[in-house]
Amino acid sequence: MKSGSRRKxxxxxxxxxxxxxxxxxxxxxPRCGICGSxxxxxxxxxxxxxxxxxxxxxxxxxYGGSICHRCLETLIKLSVRA
Ligand SMILES: [Zn+2]
Numbered sequence: 001m002k003s004g005s006r007r008k009x010x011x012x013x014x015x016x017x018x019x020x021x022x023x024x025x026x027x028x029x030p031r032c033g034i035c036g037s038x039x040x041x042x043x044x045x046x047x048x049x050x051x052x053x054x055x056x057x058x059x060x061x062x063y064g065g066s067i068c069h070r071c072l073e074t075l076i077k078l079s080v081r082a
Contacts, residue, residue: 032068039068 006022013019030039041059049057058065063072 030065032071033066034071035068037068039065 009021009023010018011021029044030042031037032039039059042065043056061069061072063075067075
């Protein structure tokens with residue numbers, strides 16, 4: 001099924017033709033903006049982004065919900081030392 005919300009996968013068929021397979025849905029898990037690791041403390045529920053509460057989407061910390069705690073620690077250290 002063709003859909004923009006599904007992940008595209010290029011598969012070479014036995015006839016030698018490359019076809020597009022639409023496999024699973026795209027992973028919407030939030031990741032860190034610097035290192036790219038998955039953000040902990042954020043639960044993805046099936047309710048949708050609008051109906052989930054703010055505490056489920058973010059962490060009570062500066063840059064919580066966008067940068068992980070390890071990257072924030074290094075950023076704070078760099079800003080203090082500079
Ligand atoms: Zn990070």
